[in-house]
Amino acid sequence: MEEQEVINPAHGSGEKRMQIRESARKIFDGAANAGHDINHSLRVMDLCIHISSIEGGDSEILEAAALLHDIGRPAQLKDPAVDHATLSAQLAPDILSGAGFASQKVPAVVYAIKHHRYSFGLTPDTLEARILQDADRLDISGAVGAAMTFAYSGAMNRKLYHSSDPLAEHRQLDGDKYALDHILSKLMHLPGSMHTTTARLMAEERNRFLNGFVEQLVREITFGRRQANE
Numbered sequence: 001m002e003e004q005e006v007i008n009p010a011h012g013s014g015e016k017r018m019q020i021r022e023s024a025r026k027i028f029d030g031a032a033n034a035g036h037d038i039n040h041s042l043r044v045m046d047l048c049i050h051i052s053s054i055e056g057g058d059s060e061i062l063e064a065a066a067l068l069h070d071i072g073r074p075a076q077l078k079d080p081a082v083d084h085a086t087l088s089a090q091l092a093p094d095i096l097s098g099a100g101f102a103s104q105k106v107p108a109v110v111y112a113i114k115h116h117r118y119s120f121g122l123t124p125d126t127l128e129a130r131i132l133q134d135a136d137r138l139d140i141s142g143a144v145g146a147a148m149t150f151a152y153s154g155a156m157n158r159k160l161y162h163s164s165d166p167l168a169e170h171r172q173l174d175g176d177k178y179a180l181d182h183i184l185s186k187l188m189h190l191p192g193s194m195h196t197t198t199a200r201l202m203a204e205e206r207n208r209f210l211n212g213f214v215e216q217l218v219r220e221i222t223f224g225r226r227q228a229n230e
């Protein structure tokens with residue numbers, strides 16, 4: 001069966017949006033990126049539109065910003081000195097004008113893309129930029145977040161977990177060394193970092209799954225040790 005992307009058919013349709021999607025897809029095609037591919041951008045788009053239907057904001061700006069927010073990632077993977085948010089914001093205007101996107105909305109798309117990286121600790125000024133930040137982080141929470149963490153950790157040759165102290169009860173968490181540490185130090189705290197109530201509630205729900213996953217993972221990791229103590 002041929003592989004097809006799964007998105008809400010009501011989103012990203014229309015000639016202009018299809019063109020923007022195709023431009024983004026071409027940039028991601030063939031670039032090894034451990035989960036940060038066109039499917040991430042499409043999921044972020046679906047989340048943006050859902051959040052915006054409750055919180056407000058311009059859905060056209062959000063669709064375009066979601067589709068293009070990470071197009072600088074393949075370049076950052078090759079050269080870590082590249083900031084993918086800045087590069088994505090630089091590449092976006094040409095793609096948008098080529099697709100006939102309303103020129104008066106381009107600056108708002110560029111602003112949202114440029115400010116989407118939460119790791120910079122910035123709270124964006126516009127509602128669309130805040131929603132994009134929320135949707136981007138919501139997509140790396142829950143089951144998808146765990147899957148992306150393990151994919152990225154594998155690509156970076158990191159270990160799954162610290163073998164003698166997986167929950168870091170007697171050491172500092174080190175997300176650069178262990179995938180589970182990244183989940184504990186970053187993913188678990190995502191709900192508290194959301195700007196909108198809609199995204200926070202969704203993140204809390206996804207977090208409940210993640211908590212259960214971590215509990216089971218640790219149960220399995222410590223199986224032999226627990227048996228020895230019985």
Ligand SMILES: [Fe+2]
Pocket residue numbers: 069070084085116117
């Ligand atoms: Fe990004």
Ligand SMILES: [Fe+2]
Pocket residue numbers: 040044069070136
């Ligand atoms: Fe992203």
